[in-house]
Amino acid sequence: MPQGTAPQGTAPQGTLPRQEELPFFVYGTLRPGEVNHDLFLRGRTAVEEPARLPDAALYEGPGYPYAVDRPGSAIAGELITPAPGAYGELLVALDLLEEYAGPGHPANVYDRTAREALRPDGTPVRAWVYLAAPSLARRLARSGTPIPGGDWLRRG
Numbered sequence: 001m002p003q004g005t006a007p008q009g010t011a012p013q014g015t016l017p018r019q020e021e022l023p024f025f026v027y028g029t030l031r032p033g034e035v036n037h038d039l040f041l042r043g044r045t046a047v048e049e050p051a052r053l054p055d056a057a058l059y060e061g062p063g064y065p066y067a068v069d070r071p072g073s074a075i076a077g078e079l080i081t082p083a084p085g086a087y088g089e090l091l092v093a094l095d096l097l098e099e100y101a102g103p104g105h106p107a108n109v110y111d112r113t114a115r116e117a118l119r120p121d122g123t124p125v126r127a128w129v130y131l132a133a134p135s136l137a138r139r140l141a142r143s144g145t146p147i148p149g150g151d152w153l154r155r156g
Contacts, residue, residue, distance in 0.1 A: 060145040
């Protein structure tokens with residue numbers, strides 16, 4: 001895990017160039033009360049609020065879920081807005097956690113993509129979300145176990 005942040009406008013060696021500073025939509029072990037929330041987000045967030053991600057579904061993974069595109073479905077989660085000054089370090093840490101190496105990279109487990117999440121009042125918010133990479137998403141569609149209702153915290 002990274003120990004520090006790069007100077008403004010640069011990216012740490014071996015990471016992706018800085019991108020648009022969007023909030024993150026989290027739906028699994030990064031949600032409040034879950035193990036990775038404490039490890040990666042505690043003390044690094046300014047705002048955490050409930051939200052839904054339309055046109056997506058959840059599948060069981062090995063101790064964490066996978067989200068995939070699925071028109072007509074939605075998943076529950078939180079919008080996480082990083083604390084001032086924490087964005088770059090948090091982006092690098094989450095990309096490492098989610099095994100995201102860059103757009104379309106064949107080693108990706110998840111792809112980070114900008115999507116519209118919805119606040120409880122229906123207000124759309126553009127946010128980064130980690131979705132299962134295409135080859136994994138195809139495998140899940142064939143033989144994965146869906147999480148009914150799209151809520152990791154309410155799974156059986």
